Amino acid sequence: MCCEQVERQLGRYVDDEISAAEREKIETHLGFCSSCQAELEEMRELVRGIAQPPAVTVPDFLWASIARRLDKTDRTISPARPLRRLRFRGAPWAIAAGVVLAVGLSMFGLSSLESTAHASTVDFGVLLDALPLDAQKAFRKFLMRYDAKPSTPVAAKRIASALNFDTPPVLPGGFRLQSVYELRIGGTRGIAAAYDRDGEFLAAVFHPPMKHEKFGSHENLPCVIGDHCGHKVQVGEWKLVHLTDPTTCHCLLSRVDEQSEMPAVMAAIAPKLTETGPTSDHHHP
Amino acid sequence: MEDRLLIERCLTGEREAQRQLFEQTSVRIYRLLLRMTGNPDDAADLTQETYFKGLQRLDQFDGRSAIGSWFYRIAVNEALQFRRRQGVGTVKLQAVAPNQPTEAQRPRTDLELDMESALAELPPDDRALLLLRYQEELDYRGIAEALDCAEGTVASRLSRARDKLREILRKSYG
Numbered sequence: 001m002c003c004e005q006v007e008r009q010l011g012r013y014v015d016d017e018i019s020a021a022e023r024e025k026i027e028t029h030l031g032f033c034s035s036c037q038a039e040l041e042e043m044r045e046l047v048r049g050i051a052q053p054p055a056v057t058v059p060d061f062l063w064a065s066i067a068r069r070l071d072k073t074d075r076t077i078s079p080a081r082p083l084r085r086l087r088f089r090g091a092p093w094a095i096a097a098g099v100v101l102a103v104g105l106s107m108f109g110l111s112s113l114e115s116t117a118h119a120s121t122v123d124f125g126v127l128l129d130a131l132p133l134d135a136q137k138a139f140r141k142f143l144m145r146y147d148a149k150p151s152t153p154v155a156a157k158r159i160a161s162a163l164n165f166d167t168p169p170v171l172p173g174g175f176r177l178q179s180v181y182e183l184r185i186g187g188t189r190g191i192a193a194a195y196d197r198d199g200e201f202l203a204a205v206f207h208p209p210m211k212h213e214k215f216g217s218h219e220n221l222p223c224v225i226g227d228h229c230g231h232k233v234q235v236g237e238w239k240l241v242h243l244t245d246p247t248t249c250h251c252l253l254s255r256v257d258e259q260s261e262m263p264a265v266m267a268a269i270a271p272k273l274t275e276t277g278p279t280s281d282h283h284h285p
Numbered sequence: 286m287e288d289r290l291l292i293e294r295c296l297t298g299e300r301e302a303q304r305q306l307f308e309q310t311s312v313r314i315y316r317l318l319l320r321m322t323g324n325p326d327d328a329a330d331l332t333q334e335t336y337f338k339g340l341q342r343l344d345q346f347d348g349r350s351a352i353g354s355w356f357y358r359i360a361v362n363e364a365l366q367f368r369r370r371q372g373v374g375t376v377k378l379q380a381v382a383p384n385q386p387t388e389a390q391r392p393r394t395d396l397e398l399d400m401e402s403a404l405a406e407l408p409p410d411d412r413a414l415l416l417l418r419y420q421e422e423l424d425y426r427g428i429a430e431a432l433d434c435a436e437g438t439v440a441s442r443l444s445r446a447r448d449k450l451r452e453i454l455r456k457s458y459g
Contacts, residue, residue, distance in 0.1 A: 011444045015418065017425050046451060049400040050419040058315045059329050063307050066336045067300060073341065140296050140344065148297045179293050194293070 001029045006036045014043050122146075122185055122207055124233070124240060125216030127253070131235045136194075139203050139253065143192060148181035156180050156191045163248045164272045165206040167193040172264035173256065175202050183207070193269075204269045205251040209244050226263030228273060241266075245273050292352060295343055303340050310353055311336070313421060314360045320416055321364040323405055331367055335360040350430040357421070357431035361413045368409045403453040411446035418443060 006029045012018045013026050030037055126145050130138035151159065153167045159182050169177045175195035183190035183205070190207035213220070215233050223232035223241065230243040239258065242251045243266060250270040256262050266273065291309075294302035314335055319328040339359045346355050404412050410432075417423045417431055429436040 011447065012440055015425070015440075015443070017440065042451075043447070046447060046454075047419050050404070050415050050450075051422075052400070053316055053420045054319065056312060056316045056319055058311045058332070059325075062311070062315075062329060062333055062336075063304055065333050066307065066340070067304070069333075069337050070300070070303070070340060134347075136348075137344065140293070143297055150294045150297060150299055150302070179290060181297065 123214040146183040202254040354430035
């Protein structure tokens, strides 16, 4: 390596953004070139000068000011945060949310989303429409739609004691529990849980059986999971499957295989489902 | 994993989770903005703006970069816009105000003050670049994420910024 080559690489060398082989070549050159050594020392001196971070204390009032502004925004926008949804231009559900917001605000002023979400309906349209883009974001939109609050497996059982469900720390197949949420669906409570298996997302939603559920433009078709009859909406690789017993609709959003993996996962999140026997009608158990 | 859970909670609008995220990241952001602006009041205003916007837009965070890079990017944008609003000019140095104690309350050396003056003379984007690399210790990938530029351009941009800074320092020493 000549001086010119070393000088060109010296910045990367100082920044430790260089391969071991290049590093070795540069260090060999530096071993006998006093000119490049001086160049290196000058660069290090400069870097040390920039690197002196002042020891700072973040002003105490800052978080309070930020929280106040966020509170103000939250009061101006319903808990579903429709303005955030509308940023996803062109998404059909965003337009729908805008309509809901317009109707909701004109009818109820600054009322909460509960005014616009009927207790007899769960709207999965938000979740299904955004699935192909990003499943986790779609799930978060659904959580916001139903005013989700973080919870724990134990608290979820207590809050939704009328529902038959479980959120085990690990599901068959190795999905690990990431988070549990309490949902407000109209006047009733629901529970949602997010799981992960090496970056593969899976979510479960539990809610009381409803007369109607909305799936946007997606078709909800009968299906069989293990010994149970249920319904399924498919969006690309993603499936939203629901199995319903007299107390609970168990909704599973995943990409797992219906025949080989899904029955065991369903059995884990709906442990009493087997006792109730198969149900053929999802909405009218 | 911890980050991801905290972000999930923030996304549901949980204020306590948002406060935790602020606590975890705000020293670095405030410190960067303090050196970008040279003024504690401006740094506080811009930090507030950074978190207000960042938390409101958190649903746009794709999770592919570190959450720190996300806030760095917003902070740098805020600082650059602030400079543009103020008009082009150098930073008025006031980086060590009475409420900003340095290590062991020591006064800054001449050398440090020279460096601050020289940094203040740099174009704001060069200043951001150097501070992200050498003060905040981001690697090239992190810098690319924070500045929303190609990783392949970071090394050459850093090289140019270092050369400019060296030139300014040489002039100041006569």
